[in-house]
């Protein structure tokens with residue numbers, strides 16, 4: 621198919637969805653830029669950029685520049701807790717410890733969608749970007765955007781066609797590529813190759829210096845051998861040591877929402893237990909999940925998006941809480957198939973408190 625035909629097909633596809641419920645999730649990369657331009661031609665005027673707090677300042681400037689060029693506002697959203705606030709609790713974001721996407725990328729996109737009634741995010745995903753993406757379709761879902769449908773208008777485009785389109789419409793070339801990078805995105809990413817990391821380090825020395833300070837600290841605290849290699853690129857495959865710590869056994873007091881943990885240290889009302897219907901108070905598996913969520917909560921806000929009734933919030937103490945008047949007891953917030961296990965603190969904390977039953 622010729623590029624012109626692909627463009628027409630993409631425009632026809634995008635025009636099928638109600639504009640008021642669609643936004644472009646713009647990443648500042650080349651594919652995303654093409655998706656944004658197509659969306660603009662299809663009459664869509666809302667776009668959002670998720671600043672993970674480890675973005676290149678050049679990319680953020682580029683996002684603003686594109687907004688001005690297109691004459692649209694690209695909202696920039698940031699996470700409740702930055703990468704730098706979370707790393708002391710969750711450790712190095714390696715391929716075996718991927719806490720970063722749900723907390724610093726998708727959490728704010730979910731909140732943005734909720735605020736503006738967005739049901740569809742347009743992306744620049746393409747099949748030939750990676751083997752994993754071969755399975756993607758034009759309309760898809762993402763377990764980290766539980767109530768959003770993803771529209772991928774250039775899913776079948778090649779990289780060559782993307783560059784051809786950018787040239788044809790005289791779009792600005794995103795930063796990064798000019799400096800020999802293969803993609804934009806988080807400066808710190810365990811999926812970057814060692815070669816690409818070396819380039820990024822030169823381009824973003826301040827962010828890297830800050831990160832290397834953490835790497836040195838972790839290498840010291842965890843007694844990691846070959847510290848130099850760990851700091852250079854070995855951190856990408858870091859496996860955190862066993863971190864589960866049993867803090868007690870569940871004992872229900874007077875069939876009420878009061879749980880005694882048999883270590884004798886905890887005897888309190890767990891707020892989240894109100895989520896369980898009274899008749900299910902003997903469902904110890906659900907009780908365990910909710911108690912552990914509460915014990916391990918770091919206030920990242922990632923799980924708020926799991927609740928279709930908007931009943932979850934982060935309270936004044938900075939931890940998860942429920943507005944029981946809104947709760948429909950659907951138990952989606954216990955669903956571990958989304959958000960990489962349903963709760964970031966409970967799955968990725970450097971020390972995870974668990975209860976037995």
Ligand code: SF4
Pocket residue numbers: 913914916917918919920921922923924939940962963964965966
């Ligand atoms: S309960 Fe878990 S996912 Fe939800 S805010 Fe707390 S740590 Fe984050």
Ligand code: SF4
Pocket residue numbers: 895926927928929930931932942946947948949950951952953954
């Ligand atoms: S049970 Fe359903 S409605 Fe209640 S807090 Fe959990 S996700 Fe929300």
